[in-house]
Amino acid sequence: MAKSSPLDLNELMQRAHNMAGIRLADIAADNHIMVPADLRRDKGWVGQLIESELGALAGSRPEQDFLHLGVELKTIPIDHNGKPLETTYVTVAPLTNIQGMTWENSLVYHKLQRVLWVPVEGERSITVGERRIGTPILWQPNTTQARQLQQDWEEIMELIALGKVDKITARHGEVLQLRPKAANSKTLTESIAEDGSIQLSNPRGFYLKIDFTQQILTNAFS
Incomplete structure (x- = not known):
């Protein structure tokens, strides 16, 4: 059963620190959740487990996981050197109605x-x-990081507005990238075409690049 939502930031951080060093199997048993054999078909399982343990409320709604505390929760898989193993999904990208x-x-x-x-x-x-x-990290972007994020977002959104969504690759952006976000390539959604009309494209999501999240972890633990 999902835990109640933490009342304040101190309680949230206490819960997060209490999990450090604990196995996922132990957290799952505590929450009466089955552990999958692998994550190929259960890609979001770890994040959902941690959300449940910490009492996150948002679920799949487009808002912060702890809206009342102004905090978003992100689990990040790391290797034995503490390096992130994949990019971090942020949110779905709007492809129409962006004026x-x-x-x-x-x-x-x-x-x-x-x-x-x-x-x-x-x-x-x-x-x-x-x-x-x-060990958990509570992070807020510094001035440089905030500027990098804003610059990448504005450049990507300008390309979307110009109808160039299908020309945007994962190489666009210094710290933030746009990538297809769907179960398969048959999933389609409306987007702006180059002539300003509506076309069909794969849904896209914003992701943080590995180098950026690596920097966050390095800064926190150095």
């Missing part, structure tokens, strides 16, 4: 104002249940 949208009123800005990072062992040689949780 008047600014960085300050975007979901990316909203979600990245304050993030609770929970590192988790992610190497495939360790079975899912045996993977341990690391």
Whole structure:
């Protein structure tokens, strides 16, 4: 059963620190949740488990996981050297109705104002249940990071507005990238075409690049 939501930031951080060093199997047993054999079909399982243990409320809603505390929760799989193993999903990218949208009123800005990072062992040689949780980090972007995020977001959104969504690759952006976000390539959604009409494209999501999250972890633990 999901835990009650923490009343304040201190309670949230206490819960997060209490998980450090604990195996995922132990957290799962405590929450009466089955541990999958692998994560190929259960990609979001670790994040959902940690959400349940910490009492996150948002679920799949487009808002911060702890809206009342102004905190977004992100689990991050790491290798034995503490390096992130994959990019970090932030939120779905809007592909239509984007006139008047600014960085300050975007979901990316909203979600990245304050993030609770929970590192988790992610190497495939360790079975899912045996993977341990690391020390949590409460992070807010510094001036440089905030500027990088804003610049990447604005450049990507300009390309979307110009109808170039299908020309954007994962190489665009210094710290933030746009990638397809769907179960398969048959999933389609409306987007802006180059002539301003509506076309069909694969849904896209914003992701933080590995080098950026590596920098967050390095700064926290150095």
